[in-house]
Amino acid sequence: xxxxxxxxxxxxxxxGLPGCAVGNQLSASRADYSxxxxxxxxxxxxxxxxxxxxxxxxxxEGRFRPEVRAWFELAEPRFxxxxxxxxxxxxxxxxxxxxxPHAQAARDRLEEFELLNEYSGKREAASERFLTRVExxxxxxxxERERFIATVTGLVVSMANTRTFGQPTGELDHTLIxxxxxxxxxxxxVGDVCQKQFELGYSVPTRAGLVAxxxxxxxxxxxNAGLVKRLRLAGPELFSRVTEAVDRIYLDPGNLLGRTExxxxxxxxxxxxxxxxxxxxxxxxxVVAPVVLQRVCRGVSLSLxxxxxxxELDRVEVSATKP
Numbered sequence: 001x002x003x004x005x006x007x008x009x010x011x012x013x014x015x016g017l018p019g020c021a022v023g024n025q026l027s028a029s030r031a032d033y034s035x036x037x038x039x040x041x042x043x044x045x046x047x048x049x050x051x052x053x054x055x056x057x058x059x060x061e062g063r064f065r066p067e068v069r070a071w072f073e074l075a076e077p078r079f080x081x082x083x084x085x086x087x088x089x090x091x092x093x094x095x096x097x098x099x100x101p102h103a104q105a106a107r108d109r110l111e112e113f114e115l116l117n118e119y120s121g122k123r124e125a126a127s128e129r130f131l132t133r134v135e136x137x138x139x140x141x142x143x144e145r146e147r148f149i150a151t152v153t154g155l156v157v158s159m160a161n162t163r164t165f166g167q168p169t170g171e172l173d174h175t176l177i178x179x180x181x182x183x184x185x186x187x188x189x190v191g192d193v194c195q196k197q198f199e200l201g202y203s204v205p206t207r208a209g210l211v212a213x214x215x216x217x218x219x220x221x222x223x224n225a226g227l228v229k230r231l232r233l234a235g236p237e238l239f240s241r242v243t244e245a246v247d248r249i250y251l252d253p254g255n256l257l258g259r260t261e262x263x264x265x266x267x268x269x270x271x272x273x274x275x276x277x278x279x280x281x282x283x284x285x286x287v288v289a290p291v292v293l294q295r296v297c298r299g300v301s302l303s304l305x306x307x308x309x310x311x312e313l314d315r316v317e318v319s320a321t322k323p
Contacts, residue, residue, distance in 0.1 A: 031059075032059055032062045032063055032064065033063075033064075035051075035054065035055045035058060035059055035062070036055060036059075036062065036063075036064040036068065038051040038054070038055070039051040039052045039055055039064075039068055039071075045075065045079060046079075046092045046093075046095070046096045047096070048071075048075070049072070049075060049076060049079060049093075049096040049097055049100075050095070050096035050097065052068050052071060052072040052075075053072065053076075053096070053097050053099075053100060055068050056068060056069060056072060076097070076100060076101060076102070077101070077102070079093060080093055080101075080102040080105070080106065083106065084109060087110060087113050090106045090109055090110050091110070093106050094106050094107065094110075104247060105247060105248075108205075108247060108248045108249065109248075111205065112138060112205050112248070115138075115205055115207070115209075116134060116135070116138065137203075137210060138205070138210075140203075141202065141203040141204070141205070141210055144200075144201060144202040144203060145202045145203075145204075145245040145246075145248065147200065147202075148200045148202050148215055148241075148242075148245045149242065149245050149246060149269075151198065151200060152217070152233070152238075152242060153269070153270075153273045154175070154179075155176070155179065155219060155233055156233060156270060156273060156274070156316055157273060157274070157277060158173045158175045158176040158179075159176065159231045159233065159302070159316065159318040160274055160277045160278055160295070160300060160302055160318060161173050161277055162176070162228075162231060162300065162318060163298075163299055163300070164228060165227075165228050165229065165230075165299075165319060165320035166227050166228065166229075166320065167227060167228060168226060168227060168228070169194070169221060169223070169228055171228075172221075172228060176231075179196070179219070180194070180196050180219060180221070185197065187219065187221075189221075189223075192222065192223040192224060192225075192226070192229075193220065193221075193222060193223070194220065194221035194222075194223065195218055195219070195220050195221075196218065196219045196220075197216070197217075197218050198215075198216070198217050198218065198219070198235075199214060199215070199216045200214070200215050201213070201214050201215075202214075202215070202244075202245050204244055204245075204248050204249060204250050205248055206250055211250055213241070213244060213245075213250070215235065215238065215241035215242075215245075216235050216236060217233060217234060217235025217238050218232070218233070218234055218235060219231075219232070219233055220232035220233075220234065229319065230317060230318065230319040231317070231318040231319070232315055232316070232317050232318075233315060233316040234313040234314065234315035234316075235313055235314060235315075236307070236313055236314070237253070237259070237307070237314060238313065238314035238315070239262055239263050239266040239267075239304075239306065239314045240253075240258075240259055240262040240263075240266075240314075242262075242265075242266045242269065243261070243262035243265040243266050244262075246265065246266075246269060247265065263292060263306055266304075267292050267293055267304065270293060270304060270316075271293065274295060274302070278295035278297060278298065278300065278302060280295075282297050282298075283295035283296055283297035283298070287303075289306070289308070290305050290306045290307070290308050290312075291303050291304065291305050291306075292304050292305070292306055296321055297321075299320060299321055300318060300319075300320065300321060301318070301319050301320070301321045301322075302316065302317070302318045303316070303317045303318075304316055305317060
């Protein structure tokens, strides 16, 4: 039944989203319509993904862009999700979208499969126990990375949902209070500064095997006369650590390009995470470095700030908007 439902879902996607493009056909240029037509006559989902990606890239002002983008944004992540544990589909994704939104993740996932195959080719791999251990290690590493990302994004969402600035800490989001007061190690307050330290380990796959990594960060609650003034999530190269876990890569601390790409990748993650809470269309504000993202609306001001100078921390800061 699940297999049938999956095939039915892909059939609906292949047929396209509801809507009529006749009016656009009459007013579109020949090149625009020809590129659009390729998205409609593609024989399968892989071919349509390739044609849609090509159309969105080559027709920035195309008359059919809203329709193509709507289908692509629905079909592309679904195709990648179905491909996650199937190397043949991962390769199909890369054939269709070598520079697609999940292209790097597809390459990383294939590398994990290749790593497992390399292990299996060794003498010790003849033992079923060894293969089971390798698979278990990869699964554990995946679980660790997911836990780290879920912790960070969960805290950011709870911070962004805060509407009780100027009130006692007991009025904060219940999830945030649980993470701070009850989940070990518990946070503590000294004067008007409350802090809780996190240190989460995770591993990333490399050609040499799994490499252990560690992310250290702090949840801070700044008070004014005992009332909540500001929330902070901060850590050394926190955005680089997030990108390592999301993309399953190892980032050399001295690699400036890798650091820049990590900031951009984390920015994309947080934009998606915050969209239901502080939507871009309503809340987005222009930024100036070291701020890389700012949302101001619904009584909340949230900023992502990059640590540039030595010793500076990457941080997410949330406070009430100024009256």
